[in-house]
Amino acid sequence: MTTPFLHINGIRKTFGDVVATDHVELKIAEGEFMTFLGPSGSGKSTTLYILAGFQEPTAGDILLRGKTLLKTPSHKRNIGMVFQRYTLFPHLSVGENVAFPLRVRRTPADEVQRRVKRALELARLQGFEDRMPANMSGGQQQRVALARALVYDPPVLLMDEPLSALDKKLREEIQHEIRRIHQETGVTILYVTHDQEEALRLSDRIAVFNKGRIEQVGTGPQLYNSPASHFVADFVGDSAFLTAEFTRASGGTADLRFADGTEVRGVPLHGADPKGRAELMLRPERIRLVPQPGAGPSLPVTIADITFLGNVTSILARTSWGEEVGIRLPFGHPMASGLAPGAQTQIEWDAASAHAFAARAH
Amino acid sequence: MLLNFHMLGWWRWALGAVCALVAAFLLLPILFIIALSFGDSRWLIFPPPGWTLKWYEELFSDPRWLDAAFTSFKVAAVVAVLSVILGFLASMALVRGTFRGRAFLRGFFLMPMVMPVVVLAIALYATFLWLGIAGTFVGFVLAHLVIALPFAIIAISGALEGFDKSIEDAAILCGASPWEARLRVTLPSIKHGLFSAAIFSFLISWDEVVLAIFMASPRLQTLPIKVWGTLRQDLSPVIAAASTLLIALTVALMVLAAFTRKGKKQ
Ligand SMILES: Nc1ncnc2c1ncn2[C@@H]1O[C@H](COP(=O)(O)OP(=O)(O)OP(=O)(O)O)[C@@H](O)[C@H]1O
Numbered sequence: 251m252t253t254p255f256l257h258i259n260g261i262r263k264t265f266g267d268v269v270a271t272d273h274v275e276l277k278i279a280e281g282e283f284m285t286f287l288g289p290s291g292s293g294k295s296t297t298l299y300i301l302a303g304f305q306e307p308t309a310g311d312i313l314l315r316g317k318t319l320l321k322t323p324s325h326k327r328n329i330g331m332v333f334q335r336y337t338l339f340p341h342l343s344v345g346e347n348v349a350f351p352l353r354v355r356r357t358p359a360d361e362v363q364r365r366v367k368r369a370l371e372l373a374r375l376q377g378f379e380d381r382m383p384a385n386m387s388g389g390q391q392q393r394v395a396l397a398r399a400l401v402y403d404p405p406v407l408l409m410d411e412p413l414s415a416l417d418k419k420l421r422e423e424i425q426h427e428i429r430r431i432h433q434e435t436g437v438t439i440l441y442v443t444h445d446q447e448e449a450l451r452l453s454d455r456i457a458v459f460n461k462g463r464i465e466q467v468g469t470g471p472q473l474y475n476s477p478a479s480h481f482v483a484d485f486v487g488d489s490a491f492l493t494a495e496f497t498r499a500s501g502g503t504a505d506l507r508f509a510d511g512t513e514v515r516g517v518p519l520h521g522a523d524p525k526g527r528a529e530l531m532l533r534p535e536r537i538r539l540v541p542q543p544g545a546g547p548s549l550p551v552t553i554a555d556i557t558f559l560g561n562v563t564s565i566l567a568r569t570s571w572g573e574e575v576g577i578r579l580p581f582g583h584p585m586a587s588g589l590a591p592g593a594q595t596q597i598e599w600d601a602a603s604a605h606a607f608a609a610r611a612h
Numbered sequence: 613m614l615l616n617f618h619m620l621g622w623w624r625w626a627l628g629a630v631c632a633l634v635a636a637f638l639l640l641p642i643l644f645i646i647a648l649s650f651g652d653s654r655w656l657i658f659p660p661p662g663w664t665l666k667w668y669e670e671l672f673s674d675p676r677w678l679d680a681a682f683t684s685f686k687v688a689a690v691v692a693v694l695s696v697i698l699g700f701l702a703s704m705a706l707v708r709g710t711f712r713g714r715a716f717l718r719g720f721f722l723m724p725m726v727m728p729v730v731v732l733a734i735a736l737y738a739t740f741l742w743l744g745i746a747g748t749f750v751g752f753v754l755a756h757l758v759i760a761l762p763f764a765i766i767a768i769s770g771a772l773e774g775f776d777k778s779i780e781d782a783a784i785l786c787g788a789s790p791w792e793a794r795l796r797v798t799l800p801s802i803k804h805g806l807f808s809a810a811i812f813s814f815l816i817s818w819d820e821v822v823l824a825i826f827m828a829s830p831r832l833q834t835l836p837i838k839v840w841g842t843l844r845q846d847l848s849p850v851i852a853a854a855s856t857l858l859i860a861l862t863v864a865l866m867v868l869a870a871f872t873r874k875g876k877k878q
């Protein structure tokens with residue numbers, strides 16, 4: 251087996267009684283864009299800070315090209331980082347900010363000039379050399395921070411929610427810039443966010459964090475189409491969960507029975523072989539509305555609400571035992587015509603598009 | 613606002629008059645001294661019958677006055693430098709540290725501000741006698757450092773609290789060692805705090821009398837001590853000239869401090 255480029259090997263970090271990260275295990279390929287996605291307090295930043303050397307893990311190791319990083323102090327790790335907060339040096343101009351990493355490395359003056367120019371071009375900041383940070387917008391400051399972090403060609407670039415302080419439009423604009431810069435430089439990026447849309451837009455692979463552990467690692471479509479846990483299914487994309495009971499569970503599929511007696515068979519099953527209560531996950535755009543049960547699994551429902559959202563129509567249906575299911579249809583879809591709140595109908599889906607999970611202990 | 617100045621009616625004239633009186637009460641003695649230092653009366657008659665610079669000539673030609681002024685300046689300058697350095701180090705510990713007893717340590721550092729100066733002076737004098745540095749330059753500097761340091765710590769830790777530690781972390785990841793990051797990034801970013809710490813430390817030492825009385829020896833005197841000593845022997849207008857110089861430097865430094873504060877806000 252070849253050594254991975256970057257190996258986060260069983261990292262555990264505790265602060266007193268608080269377990270910030272636990273057995274975080276991840277292999278990252280050179281040039282990969284890897285995103286840590288997870289709710290607040292799930293240990294994303296802690297993992298990044300351990301990589302940066304600002305915190306020491308309680309257990310585990312970080313290996314870059316097979317060699318441990320933990321014995322190297324932060325300033326010798328040669329890692330780039332863009333922080334959530336604005337961290338430009340307030341007393342230095344944009345040009346001098348970007349030159350700073352080269353100056354501390356005693357790079358010859360002509361090379362400093364050449365590299366700073368190239369880094370500013372990369373971040374589309376030509377002509378800003380003499381500006382002071384205080385006279386720049388948040389988005390511009392983060393682009394300077396990006397140029398400063400890339401000017402010394404680090405093998406790994408860490409980004410801890412760099413866009414969370416910006417408004418939505420600007421955020422999307424800089425997301426495109428980051429993607430372009432990733433493609434142009436081929437730098438390996440570890441990116442932290444709690445915004446699933448941002449994660450899906452930017453990343454090659456996403457590691458979903460929950461309570462200090464990685465729940466699943468995969469590409470966006472993998473996470474969306476085959477979530478490994480209830481948590482991932484819930485966190486990545488919209489979904490409805492219906493409670494049911496397992497009547498059979500083996501070989502990666504399960505049969506379920508709902509409270510109204512309806513049975514569905516052969517649902518993809520995730521997690522160790524469960525008993526008792528189950529949850530069936532449905533994606534809103536994978537559900538069809540049909541007047542009569544057809545060939546696929548289906549369930550009788552009552553329409554509760556219909557909302558037009560421009561290009562899609564969002565429909566809320568209620569099962570006979572009171573759980574709600576969201577359905578999303580493209581605008582003008584024939585299934586939505588003639589539908590009104592209170593109507594009795596059926597929801598239908600493909601067996602493979604649903605997922606069964608053991609119900610979480612509450 | 614609780615008290616709107618524009619709605620006070622004729623009361624605001626009364627208020628203005630009281631303010632003017634207070635200002636006059638504070639300022640007149642100073643203006644009086646300055647005027648006397650230029651007056652040609654040997655007996656400090658006011659208003660002066662004529663004007664002259666001869667007291668200044670006398671002042672600047674007397675090596676004892678010059679020595680005292682030079683000593684004051686040297687002590688104050690060394691105190692300013694040391695209290696900025698120590699104030700920075702102490703502030704780093706007080707602001708960044710996470711150790712227990714941090715609040716206690718802060719209180720301890722600031723204690724000389726509330727201690728009666730005479731008590732402090734006697735304690736320092738006894739200690740310095742025992743150490744054999746009473747009446748020396750080092751003794752002067754150490755004594756003034758004790759009362760200047762709290763002000764330096766307040767100014768510098770205030771600036772440090774307003775400085776985001778992530779900026780220093782960013783410098784370290786950029787390749788600067790922790791101390792290089794502090795010197796090249798943190799220090800320049802809090803320079804307004806360092807500057808006001810230096811000015812206030814200088815001024816505290818420059819016009820300090822109580823500690824200086826205990827620290828002074830016949831060979832080593834600061835300007836305020838020389839003024840005080842001369843005053844007890846004879847009432848010469850040279851004292852007024854020396855006082856005017858003391859005031860002039862103080863005012864100049866206060867103006868400088870005000871300007872740095874204005875520069876910081878921009
Ligand atoms: N220095 C610290 N001292 C004590 N507890 C800490 C410290 N840093 C982090 N923690 C705890 O560790 C856990 C993980 O924190 P972390 O900052 O890694 O979360 P995160 O996923 O980055 O969250 P967010 O999205 O809010 O930034 C949290 O419970 C947090 O309270």
Ligand SMILES: [Mg+2]
Nearest residue numbers: 294295296410
């Ligand atoms: Mg975080």
